[in-house]
Structure formats: C-alpha cells, structure tokens
Amino acid sequence: MDKNKVYIAFEILLKEIDEAINIISDEAEKHLKAKDFGKAKTLIEYGEQLKYFREKIKTLRKKWQTIFSEKPPIQDQKNKVKGNKKGGRTPEEQFIIPILESIIELGGKAEVKRVYERVHSKMKDILTEYDYEPLPSNPQEIRWKNNVRFARLRMVKEGLLAENSPRGIWEITEKGRKFYEENKQSMSLSSSFSNGDKK
Numbered sequence: 452m453d454k455n456k457v458y459i460a461f462e463i464l465l466k467e468i469d470e471a472i473n474i475i476s477d478e479a480e481k482h483l484k485a486k487d488f489g490k491a492k493t494l495i496e497y498g499e500q501l502k503y504f505r506e507k508i509k510t511l512r513k514k515w516q517t518i519f520s521e522k523p524p525i526q527d528q529k530n531k532v533k534g535n536k537k538g539g540r541t542p543e544e545q546f547i548i549p550i551l552e553s554i555i556e557l558g559g560k561a562e563v564k565r566v567y568e569r570v571h572s573k574m575k576d577i578l579t580e581y582d583y584e585p586l587p588s589n590p591q592e593i594r595w596k597n598n599v600r601f602a603r604l605r606m607v608k609e610g611l612l613a614e615n616s617p618r619g620i621w622e623i624t625e626k627g628r629k630f631y632e633e634n635k636q637s638m639s640l641s642s643s644f645s646n647g648d649k650k
Contacts, residue, residue, distance in 0.1 A: 461512040468505045469540060472498055473586055473594075476601040483607065484618060495608055498601070539581030541574070541595065543602035549573040550602060551611065551623060551631040560613075560622035570599055 479494035553569035554561055571578075574595075582595040589597075603621065606612045611627035623631075 543598045546602040554623045
C-alpha cells in the first residue's frame with residue numbers, strides 16, 4: 452500500500468471541493484446582484500454544507516497521517532496544495548474582521564476595489580502562496596479575492612453588511628459595527644458565526 456498516494460488523493464479531493472465552493476460563491480453572488488435572495492440563500496446554505504464536508508475530509512486526512520510515524524513526503528507531487536501546513540488556503544472566516552475594519556475606515560461604505568486594497572494590506576503577511584494562485588475555474592481571479600467575496604456573502608446573510616447597497620458598493624450595518632467591536636481582538640470567528648447572534 453502506498454500511503455503517499457492516499458494522502459495525495461485527500462489533497463486532490465480537498466482541492467476539488469474548494470473549486471466547487473468557489474463556483475457556488477460565484478453563482479450566489481450573481482443571484483444576490485439580481486436580488487433573487489431565495490436562490491442565493493439556497494446556494495449559500497449548500498456552500499456551508501460543502502464547507503462542513505471539507506472539514507470532515509481534513510479530519511480524515513489528519514487521522515490518516517497519524518497512522519504512520521512519518522509524514523508522507525509529497526513535496527515533489529504535482530497535486531500538492533501549496534502554502535502553510537493547514538492546507539494552504541486561508542479560511543474566509545479570517546477575512547471577516549479585516550473586511551469590516553476596512554469598510555469602517557473608509558467611512559462605513561466603499562467601492563469593492565478599495566475594500567480589496569485595504570484587506571490585502573492588512574492580511575498580506577498571512578496570505579500564502581496558494582492564496583495568490585488564480586482560480587482554475589476563472590484564471591482572471593486570484594483565490595484570496597474569491598475568498599473575500601465568499602466571506603462577504605456570508606456577512607450579508609448574517610446581517611453584518613447591507614444586502615441592498617448599490618452594485619459595487621459594500622456597506623456595513625449597525626450589527627456589523629457591533630460585531631466588529633465585540634470580535635476585533637478575536638483570532639477565530641468561526642464559533643461566533645456557528646453560534647449565531649445571541650444578543
């Protein structure tokens with residue numbers, strides 16, 4: 452049995468799931484722009500299910516690694532995921548506070564391009580090589596920007612950003628400001644979203 456091939460299979464599967472999430476993100480944003488909130492909500496929920504499945508796969512991959520005393524030497528494999536040891540892709544949860552902070556600094560609402568610039572400035576030290584790769588499904592878009600867009604969809608769903616702002620403009624809500632003040636020192640926001648707004 453070649454344990455390296457199994458590990459690589461996990462990496463390929465995770466990469467395919469990421470691409471599926473990216474495609475759903477694109478479709479959900481199109482429906483949001485078209486004000487078809489029902490379809491957008493369905494797609495976002497489907498995306499959340501895929502993300503949950505992705506975490507399960509990552510857990511299985513980790514368990515597979517622990518079966519053997521040494522880590523599979525996959526550095527030279529074509530399909531390995533580049534970047535940090537946690538899979539290379541910076542989770543969209545880590546973009547939430549930088550997005551909110553950037554919009555606040557820009558006066559509460561701003562053009563998407565300006566938000567991207569500020570978010571990148573705040574996160575450039577933690578973004579990985581993998582984050583800077585173009586999407587296979589859309590070579591014109593860099594992966595970290597796609598993650599920002601997916602985070603934005605989630606934030607609209609949670610009420611942190613306005614859903615009826617003009618096209619190309621992102622606007623923070625009062626709930627978003629409150630969330631920022633309560634969580635700006637936090638390193639992980641996933642529990643905040645999974646538990647919902649209890650206030």
